[in-house]
Amino acid sequence: MNMIGTFIKPMHPEGRKFVATFAAVTVGLFLLSDILGWVGVILTIWCYYFFRDPERVTPTGPGLIISPADGIVSLIEPAIPPAELGMADEPLTRVSVFMNVFNCHVNRAPIAGEITAVAYRPGKFFNASLDKASVDNERNSLCIRMADGRSIAVVQIAGLVARRIVCFVKPGSEMQTGERFGLIRFGSRLDVYLPNGVEPMVKVGQTMIAAESVIADLNVADAAQAE
Template identity: 40%
Template sequence: MKVHRDGLGTILVAYLGVLAICGSVIYFVDCLVIRIFAGIVGVVPVAFLPYFFRVPKRECICENGLVTSAADGKVVIIKKVYEGEHLRREAIQVSVFMDFFNVHVNFYPLSGIITYFKYHPGKYLLAFKPKASEENERTSIGMKCFNGQEILFRQIAGTFARRIVSYAEVGDEVEGATQCGLIKFGSRVDIFLPVDAEICVQLGEEVRACETVIAKLSSCPEN
């Protein structure tokens, strides 16, 4: 299993912290039961950290006009909204919520050029709440695909996810289904699509990054 490079620092810090705490308990506490309990409480969660930062192998769908999911998780929002940060027009918002056990790596939803990037500090509301899209810590990434249409997607931190990693830089030409970053310990990804896009998922549907088609853009050139 491959571990994401941006998770290695978190894993190391967690290991050192648990080692220090367990070592202190063993050294200062004579009660065997407390020693065992401290070891279990500290070691078991940390042992799963490499799993949380795993990088999956996926059968990627990369076709003109197809927008794939940027994250693993469940579709929690599909609605028409006004996107006022970058697109400044009505759009269809599709939001995917990642729980603690989903893959944390995010992927570009289509091929194109990065036209916009901004990091927003913010709150840490529960990620599935609608207000999280505008009030939580987040990154906003605008992309123009090769037929001229533009989308925006956001990596949104949640209650426990307090570190967003993004590789996007304005002007970069990127390929769909390649890594765009990481949200540590789950959260949510919003995608804002043209209003005439054909939505291919339903509320409550479980989706997989790179493999699940979220939408088909209209007026796409033939492959």
């Protein structure tokens, strides 16, 4: 195993200007005080670490819904998808993954399909771990239509510290499971609205790895409905 690769991960291009800014400020801090300078070094390393973008090994089984974010499952509950996506006005199971400022913040597609809608809505900046964050906070919502015609909603939600949601895709884009579609700066949450009848395979408090951890399996739901 490459030991350097274990500790040094690629950085997402979105982070370059921030790391450069932190580094420039650090140089200035060293001119004032060695102690302040070393504080700047630590913060610069943290900034790089925040924007890390490691490669992930995504499960290839058909019908697997994968976590779109690193973090902790903070909520599992029925909820109506964001109205701006134009999906059915009925509660679906929502799985929320909360990201703290030490998690990797690159967001990944939970399943393959076509992006049929991307809708940004401004809002407040409550703590993203709170239930009301899904309704009140700034958010960016995506609807992904799978090959079988069903849809999944995935929502980027700004948090208490986050002030910028970045989305790389547009309606009509074709996504593969685990493919990067955006990120949020700095600390936030991702909500996944599962198709009707699909039950999550995770529990509140469980640690998720973006593009690798399985949230649900469409095949299990299909088999249960066929019985």
